[in-house]
Amino acid sequence: MRQDGTRNKHDDAARAGWLYYVAGNTQDEIAAKLGVSRQTAQRLVSLAMSEKLIKVRLDHPIASCLALASELRSRFALDLVEVVPSDPGNPDTTLGVADAVAAELERLLSAPEPRIIGVGTGRTLKAAVEAMSPIDCPQHKIVSLTGNIAPDGSAAFYNVIFSIADKVSAPSFPMPMPVLASSASERELLHQQVGIERTLALAAQASVSFVGIGDLGPKAPLYMDGFITQDELKLAQKAGAVGEMLGWTFNADGVLIQGMINDRVASPPFPSRETSLVVAAAKGANKVDAIRAAVRRRLVNGLITDEETAQALLA
Amino acid sequence: MRQDGTRNKHDDAARAGWLYYVAGNTQDEIAAKLGVSRQTAQRLVSLAMSEKLIKVRLDHPIASCLALASELRSRFALDLVEVVPSDPGNPDTTLGVADAVAAELERLLSAPEPRIIGVGTGRTLKAAVEAMSPIDCPQHKIVSLTGNIAPDGSAAFYNVIFSIADKVSAPSFPMPMPVLASSASERELLHQQVGIERTLALAAQASVSFVGIGDLGPKAPLYMDGFITQDELKLAQKAGAVGEMLGWTFNADGVLIQGMINDRVASPPFPSRETSLVVAAAKGANKVDAIRAAVRRRLVNGLITDEETAQALLA
């Protein structure tokens, strides 16, 4: 019943959205055509937007974004760079970057040749996956590049492998283990488990990976989400850590911090930039140092970011 | 100068459109962010829409459209069916159908395997091509399935091969000859010309073709555009002709009319439905009979139409 109700509502919303955005009707006309009140029509249109039934994409290469992209590409010898416009004044939404990642993922997944695609975690990737259209692509495999167990034992919220599995019908492979092991030796044990070993092997074969970048400032996601304590964060900062990808912390030169957190990162080794494409999706002033470090040391060979961040990286 | 001015304007328009539709800013905010007046911001946003810098697409399978599509598919054994929502009250715009054709074309053209794609003529196809994004795909070949010379010797306006060539950078092959020859024998002569013979051979190899369908009522496009006289139209109607594709007139059973106009159609033979996909793009009450004839006799094996037309076809 509720199923049906929702479906019909979404149908109507889609129809209303189509009439509004594509056919250019006013909400009064839509109300008349659908036989509802104007307010209801308005709600349907707004629902079509908020539920992403209607997708809007910018189809024009904004010159300055293109210029920034090509400068980033040559400066850091990157293989894939995408720069989306910024929304000055709303510096914290992942909006544009997520959309761009979604588009890239859709492009990849709609290709016929089978691929193994690695995905990390984070708000940006999560938002990207949510912006994707459902797609049927059993030829590909999607493998998580991090554990999916939060410190309290629950499923880590920003792990995106499950969101992807909901959205696209491709075989997907979570890493059934914590993000951080309690010690280096526990990590070894975990990695020797048969199921995990197999998934790790699969991850190593990924030809494209998407990862988020976390900063290690006072609001480091690793700390905010409870993966590390404040003391551990302080120690890492003292050791020069500026950012983190897949849990691996690194300093301003893009060199992995020795010991400490990195001894316990349960993720597979960082994917190869010689044999595969590793795309970082990140934006924001607080991440600039981390992103710069990652691209300078070529921890990644692809970057999707926004205009402001691109400018800061090149400054 | 104008080049630069326009480019910057389009840049600004794209940016404004992005801020408006993607980031959800109001026009006041956009005005502030771009440093222009609110009115200018409004103009930029509206420009972004009218210039199609911002593309909107419906990303939700409206149940009734899906149902109609699958019923059409099974009833007429079609290989490709797409049904888009109708805009009740605006029955004459090619809007939705053209967008759907554009999406299908973009999908085809962005595939890596080389293809030969045939295109017919007509308002719907023309609108579809105009709705496409520019795309670089030198691997494909696009070949016109009709002549491109109007009766008065000028370029036939609704020939779309040139529009396509403007839009996508793929080798394209017009048919440098009239749509209708003056006689059957002139047609033979035309078809033996070296340049044309080669293009005809190419057309025969098309693996996908898109064609419009014209009705043969009192406002038959073939007549309105001056390709045939009113007497010829009347004669064709008397002979039972209900529609026309690529100039080939056919009756309600989808059987080509013997003699008359069809003796003079300069187009290559109708593409094979055994070895290739032939998609008709058409909608409208006045075309229902023609479309039904075409799908019943399998003159086409693909159809892109709208809800109302689909309902009429199934009635």
Add this chain to the structure above:
DNA sequence: TATTCGCATGGGCAATTACTCATATTGTAG
């Protein structure tokens, strides 16, 4: 240099859209 033309700009106003809140309806549990 003066004139005219084209076009961009911003004010003002009408139309349209978004939101808030009170009320009605539907479904659900006791």
Add this chain to the structure above:
DNA sequence: CTACAATATGAGTAATTGCCCATGCGAATA
């Protein structure tokens, strides 16, 4: 059957948007 909760609806209102017009700026032309 009643009460409750959740949700949907409609009226009223504030905010936003679209359009027309008067004004001004700059370029082309005489």
